Amino acid sequence: MTEAHGIVIVGGGICGLATALALHRKGIASLVLEKSEVLRAEGAGIGVQANGWRALEQLGVAGELRKTAGLITSYHDVWLQGDKSTRDRYPVRTELRCLNRKDLIEALAKDLPAGAIRFGCRIAAVHEDPGGHGAAVLTMADGATIKAKVLIGCDGGTNSVVARYLGLPPVRTIPRLVLRGFTSYPHGHPFKNEFLRLRVGDFFIGRLTITDNLVHFFVTMPPPSPDAGLAGADLRDVRDLVLKELEEHQCPAEITEVVRGSDPESLNLVTKFWYRPPWEVALGGFQKGAVTVAGDAMHAMGPFIGQGGSAGLEDAVVLARTLARAAGGAGEGEDGEAAVGGAIGAYIRERRLRLVLLSLESYIMGVLLVRSPSPAVKLACMAVLVLLGSKSLRHANFDCGRL
Ligand SMILES: Cc1cc2nc3c(=O)[nH]c(=O)nc-3n(C[C@H](O)[C@H](O)[C@H](O)COP(=O)(O)OP(=O)(O)OC[C@H]3O[C@@H](n4cnc5c(N)ncnc54)[C@H](O)[C@@H]3O)c2cc1C
Structure with missing residues (x-):
């Protein structure tokens, strides 16, 4: 039927x-x-x-x-290149929130x-x-x-x-690794209500505040070699790998600490973009x-x-x-x-x-x-x-x- x-x-x-x-x-x-x-x-x-x-x-x-x-009220753009760094903060002119x-x-x-x-x-x-x-x-x-x-x-x-x-x-697809997740701050996070966008080498990292106690982050990086064994890997191990890479690239603590403290249950891994x-x-x-x-x-x-x-x-x-x-x-x-x-x-x-x-x-x-x-x-x-x-x-x- x-x-x-x-x-x-x-x-x-x-x-x-x-x-x-x-x-x-x-x-x-x-x-x-x-x-x-x-x-x-x-x-x-x-x-x-x-x-x-x-x-x-x-x-x-x-x-x-x-x-x-x-409400996210400002963009905070940071670009780190070797010893040089630029920082730029400017207001968000339309409504932006991270759900x-x-x-x-x-x-x-x-x-x-x-x-x-x-x-x-x-x-x-x-x-x-x-x-x-x-x-x-x-x-x-x-x-x-x-x-x-x-x-x-x-x-x-x-x-x-x-x-x-x-x-x-x-x-079409572009191989790229993105690790996303939430980090909770039961006593309130120390950040402004901003969208931090950080570029370090080939890494593009974002941190968006959701509430006073919850922050969303993503780390985008070139895909590691196929034998890195990411398929089916425990996402805590992927997080460790990402953290190691971030530290090697001298990524500031304002990001590494967010990734380190993330809730393992919230982690999500994407290995390619599609468009x-x-x-x-x-x-x-x-x-x-x-x-x-x-x-x-x-x-x-x-x-x-x-x-x-x-x-x-x-x-x-x-x-x-x-x-x-x-x-x-x-x-x-x-x-x-x-x-x-x-x-x-x-x-x-x-x-x-x-x-x-x-x-x-x-x-x-x-x-x-x-x-x-x-x-x-x-x-x-x-x-x-x-x-x-x-x-x-x-x-x-x-x-x-x-x-
Ligand atoms: C890393 C990353 C960050 C992003 N950030 C943003 C952002 O900040 N803001 C934004 O607006 N967008 C963002 N996007 C894009 C956004 O996530 C997608 O555009 C959106 O999720 C697409 O929604 P959809 O419902 O069209 O498709 P999907 O979310 O893919 O939903 C498709 C649904 O169809 C079901 N399905 C598939 N095939 C079948 C089938 N054969 N039979 C029955 N069910 C089926 C699936 O299970 C799924 O539930 C991001 C994407 C990525 C990868």
């Missing part, structure tokens, strides 16, 4: 849950299929700038989330109706519904099938089955009938400008808005199907330029930070960043509009 549903969302990460919540707020039911057995919130903290907060406001969860994460990913995921999930998320449900393949009408048939890992009138792939950047169904090329290059975001076919993608499945962009998650929240608001218009304007049957197809087309048109600009900015930052470009390429990159308004964080001022 094939189950039949209206809107099916593959993936219960930030974007999938936000899309389900946005649809729910518009009175539209959906079913989220998530392969893990519980809500996943890996990666410790996530920086959310003003554009993300605007989307969270539309989703009705900004107020409660603001209570969990204090505990768990708080974000739980806030997005908690208002969904019972049964709206089905856990332990891995989609192995997507096929066109032989009955036509642009819908899709999903085959689960256990062989069962589900028919979806509308299918939204929010199944992440690394191996999205929905992106594959749409014919999108696999995302869809900006030209694929510009030209990608993100729709086949009533099937589309959102979040990293559509526009994975690496962490270089900290916008991947917020861009997924914006997708959710825009997609729910356009689908709600279609649901309000057309009835059942072929008219309804044409309206849904039109709504998805409108969503993609509305999002495309925004996502191309974000992907381009992130891609260029990646070239500058990871690839050691020639002076000419560096100059060209800097010129594009000026045009994109990167220094003034123009990307953070975006407003995806009302739900």
Whole structure:
């Protein structure tokens, strides 16, 4: 027996849950299929700038989330090169907070109706519904099938089955090691409410305050040799390795002590970044009938400008808005199907330029930070960043509009 549903969302990460919540707020039911057995919130903290907060406001969860994460009021940039060092502090001009990913995921999930998320449900393949009408048939890992009138792939950047169904090329990867985690300070941390960004050689390190008692950090470094045996290693051992490297590079105690004191349970390791290059975001076919993608499945962009998650929240608001218009304007049957197809087309048109600009900015930052470009390429990159308004964080001022 094939189950039949209206809107099916593959993936219960930030974007999938936000899309389900946005649809729910518009009175539209959906079913989220998530392969893990519980809500996943890996990666410790996530920086959310003003554009993300605007989307969270539309989703009705900004107020409660603001209570969990204090305002970050300044950037503190430190660059250490041998004996030389530069320090620069400047104010954050738009809203920036670092959320505990768990708080974000739980806030997005908690208002969904019972049964709206089905856990332990891995989609192995997507096929066109032989009955036509642009819908899709999903085959689960256990062989069962589900028919979806509308299918939204929010199944992440690394191996999205929905992106594959749409014919999108696999995302590209950059080998890079990132260790992330939380450090607790039961008696209050000694830091300002700032985002410390430290560059030491090939290391890029961040420290963001969340509350008076909780700090998020990340350490990004070139990947160690394959025989370093990181795959499946105890994350405490990875932390020791990272600390050893930081000390060898004379990284200041204001960072090493945070990493050393981190909660082992909160540690998370990423060994590569994944991204869809900006030209694929510009030209990608993100729709086949009533099937589309959102979040990293559509526009994975690496962490270089900290916008991947917020861009997924914006997708959710825009997609729910356009689908709600279609649901309000057309009835059942072929008219309804044409309206849904039109709504998805409108969503993609509305999002495309925004996502191309974000992907381009992130891609260029990646070239500058990871690839050691020639002076000419560096100059060209800097010129594009000026045009994109990167220094003034123009990307953070975006407003995806009302739900
Ligand atoms: C080191 C690092 C730091 C970052 N920092 C920031 C930041 O500060 N700010 C920011 O905005 N963004 C940041 N990002 C990006 C952000 O984490 C991602 O853009 C965001 O998590 C993507 O959400 P998503 O829901 O689209 O995908 P995911 O979070 O990947 O969720 C996809 C979900 O789909 C499920 N799934 C996958 N395949 C299937 C299947 N076949 N069947 C069923 N379920 C499936 C997965 O289990 C998962 O739950 C960072 C990324 C990295 C790597």
